Amino acid sequence: MTTQEVGDRARRPSGGHRPRHGSPTIRQVAAAAGVSRATASRVINGGELVSDQARAAVEAAIAQLGFRPNPMARGLARGRTGSIALVVPEPNSRVLSDPFFAETIVGLSASLEAHELQMVLLLARAGGRTERIVQFLAGGHVDGAIIASHHRDQALDEAVQELELPCVFIGRPLGIGRASYVDMDNVLGARVATEHLLASGRRRVGTVAGPGDMSAGIDRLRGWQEALTAAGLPTDAVETGDFTTEGGEAAARRLLTAHPDIDGLFVASDLMAAGALAVLAKDGRRVPQDVAVVGFDDLGFAETTDPPLTTVAQPVTQIAERAGEMLQGILSGLQPEPASELFPPRLVRRASA
Amino acid sequence: MTTQEVGDRARRPSGGHRPRHGSPTIRQVAAAAGVSRATASRVINGGELVSDQARAAVEAAIAQLGFRPNPMARGLARGRTGSIALVVPEPNSRVLSDPFFAETIVGLSASLEAHELQMVLLLARAGGRTERIVQFLAGGHVDGAIIASHHRDQALDEAVQELELPCVFIGRPLGIGRASYVDMDNVLGARVATEHLLASGRRRVGTVAGPGDMSAGIDRLRGWQEALTAAGLPTDAVETGDFTTEGGEAAARRLLTAHPDIDGLFVASDLMAAGALAVLAKDGRRVPQDVAVVGFDDLGFAETTDPPLTTVAQPVTQIAERAGEMLQGILSGLQPEPASELFPPRLVRRASA
DNA sequence: TTGTACGCGTTATCAC
DNA sequence: GTGATAACGCGTACAA
Numbered sequence: 066m067t068t069q070e071v072g073d074r075a076r077r078p079s080g081g082h083r084p085r086h087g088s089p090t091i092r093q094v095a096a097a098a099g100v101s102r103a104t105a106s107r108v109i110n111g112g113e114l115v116s117d118q119a120r121a122a123v124e125a126a127i128a129q130l131g132f133r134p135n136p137m138a139r140g141l142a143r144g145r146t147g148s149i150a151l152v153v154p155e156p157n158s159r160v161l162s163d164p165f166f167a168e169t170i171v172g173l174s175a176s177l178e179a180h181e182l183q184m185v186l187l188l189a190r191a192g193g194r195t196e197r198i199v200q201f202l203a204g205g206h207v208d209g210a211i212i213a214s215h216h217r218d219q220a221l222d223e224a225v226q227e228l229e230l231p232c233v234f235i236g237r238p239l240g241i242g243r244a245s246y247v248d249m250d251n252v253l254g255a256r257v258a259t260e261h262l263l264a265s266g267r268r269r270v271g272t273v274a275g276p277g278d279m280s281a282g283i284d285r286l287r288g289w290q291e292a293l294t295a296a297g298l299p300t301d302a303v304e305t306g307d308f309t310t311e312g313g314e315a316a317a318r319r320l321l322t323a324h325p326d327i328d329g330l331f332v333a334s335d336l337m338a339a340g341a342l343a344v345l346a347k348d349g350r351r352v353p354q355d356v357a358v359v360g361f362d363d364l365g366f367a368e369t370t371d372p373p374l375t376t377v378a379q380p381v382t383q384i385a386e387r388a389g390e391m392l393q394g395i396l397s398g399l400q401p402e403p404a405s406e407l408f409p410p411r412l413v414r415r416a417s418a
Numbered sequence: 419m420t421t422q423e424v425g426d427r428a429r430r431p432s433g434g435h436r437p438r439h440g441s442p443t444i445r446q447v448a449a450a451a452g453v454s455r456a457t458a459s460r461v462i463n464g465g466e467l468v469s470d471q472a473r474a475a476v477e478a479a480i481a482q483l484g485f486r487p488n489p490m491a492r493g494l495a496r497g498r499t500g501s502i503a504l505v506v507p508e509p510n511s512r513v514l515s516d517p518f519f520a521e522t523i524v525g526l527s528a529s530l531e532a533h534e535l536q537m538v539l540l541l542a543r544a545g546g547r548t549e550r551i552v553q554f555l556a557g558g559h560v561d562g563a564i565i566a567s568h569h570r571d572q573a574l575d576e577a578v579q580e581l582e583l584p585c586v587f588i589g590r591p592l593g594i595g596r597a598s599y600v601d602m603d604n605v606l607g608a609r610v611a612t613e614h615l616l617a618s619g620r621r622r623v624g625t626v627a628g629p630g631d632m633s634a635g636i637d638r639l640r641g642w643q644e645a646l647t648a649a650g651l652p653t654d655a656v657e658t659g660d661f662t663t664e665g666g667e668a669a670a671r672r673l674l675t676a677h678p679d680i681d682g683l684f685v686a687s688d689l690m691a692a693g694a695l696a697v698l699a700k701d702g703r704r705v706p707q708d709v710a711v712v713g714f715d716d717l718g719f720a721e722t723t724d725p726p727l728t729t730v731a732q733p734v735t736q737i738a739e740r741a742g743e744m745l746q747g748i749l750s751g752l753q754p755e756p757a758s759e760l761f762p763p764r765l766v767r768r769a770s771a
Numbered sequence: 772t773t774g775t776a777c778g779c780g781t782t783a784t785c786a787c
Numbered sequence: 788g789t790g791a792t793a794a795c796g797c798g799t800a801c802a803a
Contacts, residue, residue: 088558090796101774106798114772136559137493138796141779146490147559148538158735162520167511174541178550183559185501186539188527197531205441206489206500206536365512382511443780454790459782467788491780494795 089130097126109134148183149392150210152198154221155189164364165381169213169235172382176389182208195221202230209392211385214238219278231395233388237280237405245395245403247388251281254377254410255288258331258359261375261412263296267329267357271302273316273341275333282308285333285361302327306337313337317344328356329418335360335367338374342417346371357418372416380408442483450479462487501536502745503563505551505578507571508542517717518734522566522588525735529742535561548574555583562745564738567591572631584748586741590633596756598748600741604634607730607763608641611684611712614728614765616649620682620710624655626669626694628686635661638686638714655680659690666690670697681709682771688713688720691727695770699724710771725769733761 095105100119107115108123115123126132140146151173153166160166170186177184185207187198202210202225209231214222222238234246262270272289275282282305290300304320306312313332317340321327332338338360342352350356352372360367360376367374387406394400448458453472460468461476468476479485493499504526506519513519523539530537538560540551548571555563555578562584567575575591587599615623625642628635635658643653657673659665666685670693674680685691691713695705703709705725713720713729720727740759747753 091798092796102797103774103776103799104772107773110798116772119773133557135494135796136557137490137499138779139798140490141488141494141781142796142798144779158517158520158524161523162515162517164511164515167515167520170514170539171511171541174539175543178543183538183554185536186523186527188524190528190531201536204486204489444782445780455781456783456790456792457788460789463782469788472788488780491795492782494779494797495781495783497795 089132098122150207152187152212168381169385172385176386199224233392243403250407251284252288255285256292259292262329270329271327273332310340313340317341335362375418378411442485451475503560505540505565521734522738525738529739552577586745598756603760604637605641608638609645612645615682623682624680626685663693666693670694688715728771731764
């Protein structure tokens with residue numbers, strides 16, 4: 066312990082600062098191990114150019130002193146914060162308790178753990194003040210961001226694009242060129258769902274589509290169209306809902322009024338499908354005998370409807386995990402180019418079709 | 419722009435580092451404003467000892483250059499990270515989509531916004547690896563933590579106590595002396611609920627209590643006991659559930675078997691109350707005519723039961739906000755002593771009692 | 772393989 | 788009021 070650190074400039078006793086935080090520094094580790102800070106740092110950061118002897122000494126010192134690198138000092142030196150943001154629009158607790166976001170958070174958290182990245186949760190304030198979020202992202206608090214832009218917020222998406230900050234979107238963002246994103250193959254999912262209806266002999270298949278300003282709404286509508294067109298069937302039985310139960314109910318009612326002969330129904334979300342089921346029941350139509358119904362999402366809700374809903378499962382957790390890995394790839398320099406990845410759909414057969 | 423920064427030691431062209439991140443530094447601001455870094459810093463941090471002229475010059479420079487303080491440099495200098503952790507045990511998505519946590523997150527987020535603190539979400543890994551969380555908290559990544567320890571995890575609670583890290587618990591932690599926490603007054607809430615049953619003429623009131631190793635379970639049981647004892651009635655009709663619907667169902671069944679004469683029932687959570695309602699219905703007992711039922715929580719679920727549940731509302735959002743403020747108080751040096759705060763209950767009357 | 776020294780951007784202290 | 792400068796704790800060219 067007589068080893069004196071003599072490096073750097075002379076340390077006059079002057080200059081004042083707050084008392085130490087108590088946590089041991091790399092200086093003390095180096096001193097205890099009888100090496101220079103540089104060597105200690107090499108050991109800590111997995112550098113290869115260290116003798117076994119020095120390495121052992123440093124590791125012993127670290128263990129003995131209980132040393133941990135100060136995250137901020139490290140971040141300042143490396144130019145990285147070690148954390149990334151998860152941006153969630155519309156933070157009313159209803160949205161947050163949506164299984165979609167809950168699973169997204171869990172999946173992303175798991176993915177980041179492997180890279181020692183931390184997740185800062187950024188909720189857009191009620192009223193959609195997108196500005197505060199952009200300010201924060203621009204402020205250098207995080208190394209990158211994952212935008213769960215599943216809901217319509219093009220303003221945010223665009224602002225983020227200006228930012229030069231590594232970003233990965235969960236759900237294909239609209240109106241943005243060259244963005245990295247992870248999504249499921251909504252077109253294919255809708256096609257699979259519709260083909261399932263066709264395979265059971267349905268010939269008059271309608272759809273309750275999602276909003277036209279969300280990629281999920283657009284893509285699922287397109288898949289439905291593709292399947293019907295390929296089968297030589299008409300694609301005129303369309304009504305649009307807003308992904309809520311009430312919206313689905315209203316759309317289904319309009320649809321049945323306009324096209325009473327429908328015998329199959331693809332609904333772009335399970336919540337809307339629940340609304341449609343209610344309308345069908347009220348209308349005295351049996352499911353699936355009179356009208357077969359396929360939903361979309363399968364986030365734990367589809368099993369509870371009456372009858373249980375055949376639906377297209379969204380691999381939310383996997384999508385979130387992949388988004389985390391993709392962001393990590395960008396941060397680490399591999400994968401400089403924007404990329405996108407689509408997960409395949411999985412049809413879950415229950416009683417409704 | 420001819421002003422040359424001459425401060426600090428002579429800057430030899432040597433020494434190598436990564437290229438600048440591009441973002442303007444306080445040095446450039448000072449140079450552009452024709453003042454020293456110290457003065458620039460004073461302006462930025464709201465110091466008072468600055469001439470109007472200097473202040474104006476600095477502010478102009480900041481605006482022109484688009485300067486933002488580097489969070490990590492600032493953190494390093496100040497010894498604070500500017501972020502706090504929200505610790506949530508059991509991160510399966512079921513727990514996270516629990517409205518309780520969703521509202522907690524939203525409330526806390528709102529509370530922190532005012533203090534420019536960021537929220538790092540820490541999910542205990544499935545399997546309850548508490549260690550990783552403790553490591554992180556000890557690592558200096560955050561200035562403090564809020565522990566949503568509403569669920570039983572005494573190990574974590576205790577480890578956190580060792581840590582010297584400013585902490586506020588949401589929900590009274592068990593077996594920990596001198597901890598700061600915010601909770602609702604569960605004892606009073608249960609008493610109010612029970613007294614409501616008594617006021618409607620019930621004389622044989624049972625309870626489905628929560629787990630005996632959670633403060634919410636213990637306190638609500640005690641409130642029930644207090645109310646009955648004060649009325650001179652027996653407190654023997656008790657069964658315990660685990661806060662789930664199934665648990666409530668089983669407990670209610672046991673309770674009705676042991677005490678068939680029950681005419682009032684206080685259930686320690688709405689989920690369990692739903693289970694109890696199912697049992698009562700199966701048993702052919704009408705609610706509230708034969709048995710009046712009061713639940714606890716009112717997190718958007720109580721309105722959907724049949725009949726809608728009279729229940730004790732938990733002000734989750736307010737609790738979370740207050741916890742954020744309390745932590746902020748500790749961090750800012752006011753309020754050095756552990757404190758606790760209880761929110762009053764609010765009885766929400768619906769059809770079940 | 773190791774040590775020296777610089778730089779990261781900011782804050783805080785002290786002397787003017 | 789203001790300027791100069793020592794920390795803050797760490798990473799890393801460069802020299803040795």
